[in-house]
Amino acid sequence: MLTEQRGFRQVEIILKNRLIMSDPVMKKIFEIVHRDEPDHFLPHQRWLERQGRATARWNERMADWCIHKVLMLYKLPALFLDTGRARMARWPDEAETSAAPSPSSDPAALLPSPRT
Numbered sequence: 001m002l003t004e005q006r007g008f009r010q011v012e013i014i015l016k017n018r019l020i021m022s023d024p025v026m027k028k029i030f031e032i033v034h035r036d037e038p039d040h041f042l043p044h045q046r047w048l049e050r051q052g053r054a055t056a057r058w059n060e061r062m063a064d065w066c067i068h069k070v071l072m073l074y075k076l077p078a079l080f081l082d083t084g085r086a087r088m089a090r091w092p093d094e095a096e097t098s099a100a101p102s103p104s105s106d107p108a109a110l111l112p113s114p115r116t
């Protein structure tokens with residue numbers, strides 16, 4: 001749940017970014033994520049709150065913090081700065097979506113089902 005909440009906050013920041021929002025496909029993707037994401041954690045969070053239970057224990061918060069720092073400060077920079085790494089030239093599901101409307105007319109067609 002902590003990861004979902006963190007992701008939701010990140011999407012809200014992204015939705016305020018003019019550069020990202022200037023790309024219609026990116027804009028559509030993040031708008032869909034923003035609309036869909038609360039269903040991933042709010043029912044469980046509200047249930048815990050109704051039961052008077054903690055939504056996260058200290059060790060869960062520490063694990064979430066550590067994982068986030070490792071991803072942001074080591075894993076992602078290492079991935080993007082590795083110039084020798086093979087680059088993906090096509091979307092893995094490009095063949096599946098080629099029969100769908102073009103991304104400019106329906107960006108959501110590039111996305112997997114919201115529940116996947």
Ligand SMILES: [Fe+2]
Nearest residue numbers: 004007037040
């Ligand atoms: Fe999610």
